Amino acid sequence: MAEQKTIHLKIRRQDDPDKPSRWEAFNIPYREKLNVISCLMEIQKNPVTAEGKKTTPVVWECNCLEEVCGACTMNINGQGKQACSALIDHLEQPIVLEPLTKFPLVRDLMVDRQIMFDHLKTVHAWIPIDGTYNLGSGPRMSEVKRQWAYELSKCMTCGCCMEACPQVNSRSKFIGPSAISQARLFNAHPTGEMNKHERLAPLLDEGGIADCGNSQNCVRACPKDIPLTTSLADLNRETNKFALSRWLRK
Amino acid sequence: MSTTQKPYHFLIRRAHSLLGLVPIGLFLTFHMVLNLSARGGPEVYDKVIATMQGFPGIFIIELVVIFIPIAVHAIYGTWVVYSGQSNVLRYKYARNWFYIIQRISGLYTLVFITIHVYLMRFSEANFAALSEFLRQPVGLVFYTLGVIFAIFHFVNGLWAFAITWGITIGPHSQKIWLYALVVVFILLSGIGLANISAFL
Numbered sequence: 001m002a003e004q005k006t007i008h009l010k011i012r013r014q015d016d017p018d019k020p021s022r023w024e025a026f027n028i029p030y031r032e033k034l035n036v037i038s039c040l041m042e043i044q045k046n047p048v049t050a051e052g053k054k055t056t057p058v059v060w061e062c063n064c065l066e067e068v069c070g071a072c073t074m075n076i077n078g079q080g081k082q083a084c085s086a087l088i089d090h091l092e093q094p095i096v097l098e099p100l101t102k103f104p105l106v107r108d109l110m111v112d113r114q115i116m117f118d119h120l121k122t123v124h125a126w127i128p129i130d131g132t133y134n135l136g137s138g139p140r141m142s143e144v145k146r147q148w149a150y151e152l153s154k155c156m157t158c159g160c161c162m163e164a165c166p167q168v169n170s171r172s173k174f175i176g177p178s179a180i181s182q183a184r185l186f187n188a189h190p191t192g193e194m195n196k197h198e199r200l201a202p203l204l205d206e207g208g209i210a211d212c213g214n215s216q217n218c219v220r221a222c223p224k225d226i227p228l229t230t231s232l233a234d235l236n237r238e239t240n241k242f243a244l245s246r247w248l249r250k
Numbered sequence: 251m252s253t254t255q256k257p258y259h260f261l262i263r264r265a266h267s268l269l270g271l272v273p274i275g276l277f278l279t280f281h282m283v284l285n286l287s288a289r290g291g292p293e294v295y296d297k298v299i300a301t302m303q304g305f306p307g308i309f310i311i312e313l314v315v316i317f318i319p320i321a322v323h324a325i326y327g328t329w330v331v332y333s334g335q336s337n338v339l340r341y342k343y344a345r346n347w348f349y350i351i352q353r354i355s356g357l358y359t360l361v362f363i364t365i366h367v368y369l370m371r372f373s374e375a376n377f378a379a380l381s382e383f384l385r386q387p388v389g390l391v392f393y394t395l396g397v398i399f400a401i402f403h404f405v406n407g408l409w410a411f412a413i414t415w416g417i418t419i420g421p422h423s424q425k426i427w428l429y430a431l432v433v434v435f436i437l438l439s440g441i442g443l444a445n446i447s448a449f450l
Contacts, residue, residue: 166346167333172334211263215348216346229421229424233424236413237419239260243264
């Protein structure tokens with residue numbers, strides 16, 4: 001890429017969830033190998049728009065800076081991405097930054113992804129271990145299974161799949177691909193498998209797996225390359241078997 | 251998402267998926283093949299229509315096998331369309347286009363079938379009447395789009411059907427099934443267009 005003198009950014013600002021949003025443009029002196037976060041830090045140092053107007057520093061959220069926590073996920077040039085791994089040299093300019101649209105806005109580029117964590121609770125995305133006494137060691141997990149399950153465990157609840165999913169919106173209760181994939185991960189675990197029914201039952205409810213629309217955007221949008229559509233199809237099979245078997249035994 | 255058990259949601263979504271193939275998709279295929287009789291000329295076609303309409307209990311069969319399944323599939327499908335929010339301009343993936351075309355074709359097919367049934371079942375149904383309708387450019391475009399969209403909706407629905415029922419789980423099997431369905435789409439569309447051209 002040819003060397004550029006300045007980096008042009010266009011950021012959707014919003015002071016408060018109830019206030020209207022506005023666009024602000026910023027120019028940042030070019031340096032090599034910057035990412036979106038380092039640009040936002042430059043703005044923080046000198047919050048002046050491209051027109052020379054003084055403004056407030058842009059609010060965003062970040063944490064690990066190595067694409068494993070998901071906190072800095074935002075819409076970069078129209079698609080959900082992590083701002084830490086979004087390298088300026090790879091992006092088309094002006095770089096348009098917007099908050100994720102599927103979550104309640106806090107301020108500027110910061111959203112509240114609490115609903116994703118609530119969905120993890122809904123599908124029991126954990127393995128119950130010792131209670132009041134030691135239950136002893138659990139069954140072993142085969143190495144082959146561990147290897148593919150590891151891929152699913154890379155999910156950082158960042159919200160890219162939710163942002164890309166047409167079925168996740170204000171008119172639908174769909175819990176989204178990530179929570180469903182986590183149900184598959186914990187069902188694959190030999191100890192987790194013992195509570196399989198607790199993860200499959202909520203998937204039959206409104207907002208569960210049947211609300212998937214097969215647009216398959218999730219698997220394309222996932223920054224961790226998690227086979228989300230494979231998880232969805234696999235759990236389709238599992239929930240079908242589970243629902244039928246539960247009904248026949250009623 | 252509530253924690254109370256409402257398994258009806260899952261049941262109705264699965265019923266919606268199943269109805270698309272049995273009986274609606276199978277009826278569509280039968281309907282397309284049967285209409286090839288129009289290529290034999292007005293006499294053959296009108297005789298087939300008369301035979302079908304004279305079939306004992308045809309009204310009950312039409313009601314149970316055709317009308318009710320299509321009505322349920324269409325009413326619930328319209329709700330499904332409403333509950334989605336396309337983002338194809340931001341995420342320009344082929345499957346995302348299929349997602350929106352599936353919904354557009356479904357809605358168009360609903361309008362098409364309503365008018366089609368009105369024309370063919372509740373007014374004069376014979377070769378001459380349909381031929382007259384199809385000779386108008388608007389009628390021809392309306393019918394051609396209806397036939398192609400209905401077939402697309404069925405065939406693309408079969409692609410999703412295999413996922414919904416946990417048959418094609420991985421991306422590879424989904425791709426192979428897609429290729430197979432492309433062949434089905436071409437075959438059915440060929441038959442559909444041959445039917446229409448018989449009336450021109």
